[in-house]
Amino acid sequence: MAKVGVCIEMDRGEVKRANLGVLAAARGDGDNEVYALVSGRCEDRAKALLSEHGARKIVEISTEKGDLAASPDLEARVLGEAVKRYGFDLVLGLSSARGKDLLARIAALMNIPLTLDCIGLDIRERMVVKSHFSGKALARIKLPAGGCAACGIRPNAIEPAPAPVETEVETFRSSADDPGRMAVKEIRQGAGGEIDLTEADIVVAGGRGVGGAEGFRMLEACAEALRGAVGASRAAVDAGWAPHSMQVGQTGKTVSPRLYIACGISGSVQHFAGMKTAKAIVAINTDKDAPIFGKCDYGLQADLFEVVPALTEKLKSRLPG
Amino acid sequence: MQIYVCVKHVPDTAATIRVIGGTGFDESVKFVMNPYDEYAVEQALRVRQQQGTGEVVVVSVGKPAAMSAIRSALAVGADRGILVKTDRQFLDSAVTSQALAKVIRQDGAPDLIFTGKQSVDTEGMQTHFRLAAALDLPVATDVAAFTMTDGKVVVEREIGGGTRESIEMTLPCVVGATRGLNEPRYPKLSDIMKARKKQVREMDLEELGVQPAPSGAPELVALEAAPERGEARMLLGTPREMAEQLLEHLRNEAKVL
Numbered sequence: 332m333a334k335v336g337v338c339i340e341m342d343r344g345e346v347k348r349a350n351l352g353v354l355a356a357a358r359g360d361g362d363n364e365v366y367a368l369v370s371g372r373c374e375d376r377a378k379a380l381l382s383e384h385g386a387r388k389i390v391e392i393s394t395e396k397g398d399l400a401a402s403p404d405l406e407a408r409v410l411g412e413a414v415k416r417y418g419f420d421l422v423l424g425l426s427s428a429r430g431k432d433l434l435a436r437i438a439a440l441m442n443i444p445l446t447l448d449c450i451g452l453d454i455r456e457r458m459v460v461k462s463h464f465s466g467k468a469l470a471r472i473k474l475p476a477g478g479c480a481a482c483g484i485r486p487n488a489i490e491p492a493p494a495p496v497e498t499e500v501e502t503f504r505s506s507a508d509d510p511g512r513m514a515v516k517e518i519r520q521g522a523g524g525e526i527d528l529t530e531a532d533i534v535v536a537g538g539r540g541v542g543g544a545e546g547f548r549m550l551e552a553c554a555e556a557l558r559g560a561v562g563a564s565r566a567a568v569d570a571g572w573a574p575h576s577m578q579v580g581q582t583g584k585t586v587s588p589r590l591y592i593a594c595g596i597s598g599s600v601q602h603f604a605g606m607k608t609a610k611a612i613v614a615i616n617t618d619k620d621a622p623i624f625g626k627c628d629y630g631l632q633a634d635l636f637e638v639v640p641a642l643t644e645k646l647k648s649r650l651p652g
Numbered sequence: 653m654q655i656y657v658c659v660k661h662v663p664d665t666a667a668t669i670r671v672i673g674g675t676g677f678d679e680s681v682k683f684v685m686n687p688y689d690e691y692a693v694e695q696a697l698r699v700r701q702q703q704g705t706g707e708v709v710v711v712s713v714g715k716p717a718a719m720s721a722i723r724s725a726l727a728v729g730a731d732r733g734i735l736v737k738t739d740r741q742f743l744d745s746a747v748t749s750q751a752l753a754k755v756i757r758q759d760g761a762p763d764l765i766f767t768g769k770q771s772v773d774t775e776g777m778q779t780h781f782r783l784a785a786a787l788d789l790p791v792a793t794d795v796a797a798f799t800m801t802d803g804k805v806v807v808e809r810e811i812g813g814g815t816r817e818s819i820e821m822t823l824p825c826v827v828g829a830t831r832g833l834n835e836p837r838y839p840k841l842s843d844i845m846k847a848r849k850k851q852v853r854e855m856d857l858e859e860l861g862v863q864p865a866p867s868g869a870p871e872l873v874a875l876e877a878a879p880e881r882g883e884a885r886m887l888l889g890t891p892r893e894m895a896e897q898l899l900e901h902l903r904n905e906a907k908v909l
């Protein structure tokens with residue numbers, strides 16, 4: 332049995348869905364003791380969800396030394412203190428932009444091993460699987476046996492698995508000081524839509540074949556019907572049809588959705604570096620010899636301007652609401 | 653301004669990686685400066701230019717061949733280099749960061765340290781955080797915009813969905829660069845020649861007396877080629893029929909809807 336602390340990433344008071352896979356990873360084969368660490372107050376809905384996914388304890392992290400959301404330095408110190416005090420064997424979190432940052436700060440402060448962007452985790456063996464060489468290779472890494480280590484899990488790489496438990500809530504008050512060297516000044520919402528691309532369950536992506544910014548409106552409609560996010564190839568981003576924050580691939584985002592629908596994308600190695608761990612990949616392409624058909628699950632040799640609207644329409648007619 | 657830039661010598665991302673002997677790979681492929689470190693070098697040069705004075709020192713921990721990554725930074729304008737030699741491509745980042753911290757501290761008093769946000773071989777995403785902790789400095793990563801005024805630095809980083817966070821840090825600090833920060837310049841032929849005369853100090857990692865991490869290091873047990881999918885199952889019919897079949901398969905066969 333291992334004692335595992337999971338840093339929960341919240342979004343406006345709600346537990347982001349992607350955390351649920353991390354909780355499943357933390358439970359492992361079932362007998363690990365899972366602590367959910369939440370910065371600040373945890374509302375009832377959030378509590379219920381964490382409890383449904385196997386968190387035996389929820390630790391509300393609090394401090395009077397400053398605003399945790401405004402000082403990454405302070406947040407890391409406060410969490411580091413909690414990790415020491417609870418004596419975790421392992422600290423987990425999401426390998427999202429915020430999660431990576433926080434885990435790296437904690438690991439650096441505590442001088443403990445860290446592996447980020449893990450796509451597999453075996454807590455009993457202390458083994459992780461992660462990408463090397465832009466996704467061209469997988470590395471199996473054994474964490475040292477004694478002491479604590481930290482791992483960030485790639486969003487969606489591990490499936491959530493509900494396992495309701497009784498949950499106790501407690502508060503951890505930290506006395507750590509903020510070194511006062513950095514502060515978050517401003518957060519500007521982007522044009523990337525409501526669902527974060529890297530955490531989306533479903534991604535509809537467009538490439539050069541989409542032909543222009545208007546084509547991306549059509550993909551947005553389809554993504555909306557699927558409750559997914561829109562991604563883009565570098566060719567589409569370079570053409571100015573989509574912002575760089577939407578680029579998937581070696582020089583863009585790495586995504587691991589349940590379903591990836593590539594529209595008018597040829598299937599370059601660099602694009603695949605960012606999406607090859609998707610569970611199911613669908614390609615829509617007019618060229619029967621497009622390389623993408625050689626390495627995906629379902630292929631539709633067709634004009635995306637005909638297939639995508641048909642797909643959206645069928646989805647809308649079937650999905651309630 | 654005393655500016656340090658950490659650069660790693662890594663296989664070109666276009667290279668085919670052939671795994672050898674379970675945990676190694678065919679290292680005869682082309683190596684380059686880690687792509688994200690190019691943004692780090694460029695930003696250091698811009699800051700020096702903007703200040704009108706200062707020195708840009710490039711530091712690398714790597715095999716003797718890593719000299720070429722240092723030379724390419726010197727060719728675009730860095731002033732001098734330091735190469736810490738080891739015989740291994742895969743080093744524990746706790747060791748790398750301590751080595752970087754020690755040489756930087758020995759060499760001078762940094763005002764700014766630039767790194768990349770991650771190396772493209774091991775994808776560790778942490779060396780700069782450990783370096784900052786070792787030197788007790790603030791750090792930010794995934795930095796896509798950088799400005800400096802009155803001894804303060806403001807960086808912008810993307811935190812998902814196109815959302816940007818701006819962070820203010822005091823100097824000295826560590827900045828992890830990503831794409832979008834700037835457009836790295838290309839070297840001129842004459843500068844490549846001149847760069848050969850610039851000073852690069854070399855030393856062995858052992859000389860630095862770096863201590864291994866107290867809790868032990870993560871151990872690479874196996875390196876494997878990432879599995880590739882096979883040929884697609886092609887759906888047939890009119891676009892509408894294909895759409896219909898696709899949904900059917902995604903629901904009942906792949907079970908992803």
Ligand SMILES: Cc1cc2nc3c(=O)[nH]c(=O)nc-3n(C[C@H](O)[C@H](O)[C@H](O)COP(=O)(O)OP(=O)(O)OC[C@H]3O[C@@H](n4cnc5c(N)ncnc54)[C@H](O)[C@@H]3O)c2cc1C
Nearest residue numbers: 538539540564565566580581582583595596597616617635
């Ligand atoms: C260092 C480096 C890093 C890179 N990083 C990335 C990265 O992060 N992400 C990335 O994506 N790329 C990246 N690239 C670029 C990559 O090599 C490809 O050039 C790029 O992915 C191609 O994008 P694409 O598939 O949209 O365009 P193309 O290769 O031009 O393919 C367009 C496809 O659309 C099809 N098509 C055209 N019209 C239609 C239609 N009406 N209906 C259906 N299909 C249609 C065509 O048959 C074609 O297959 C990188 C390259 C380098 C060198």
Ligand SMILES: Nc1ncnc2c1ncn2[C@@H]1O[C@H](COP(=O)(O)O)[C@@H](O)[C@H]1O
Nearest residue numbers: 658659713767768770771776777778779
């Ligand atoms: N061996 C090294 N020598 C110099 N800098 C390095 C080395 N390894 C990592 N770095 C720096 O740290 C950044 C993050 O690396 P990593 O933690 O390996 O992903 C890189 O972009 C480099 O700037």
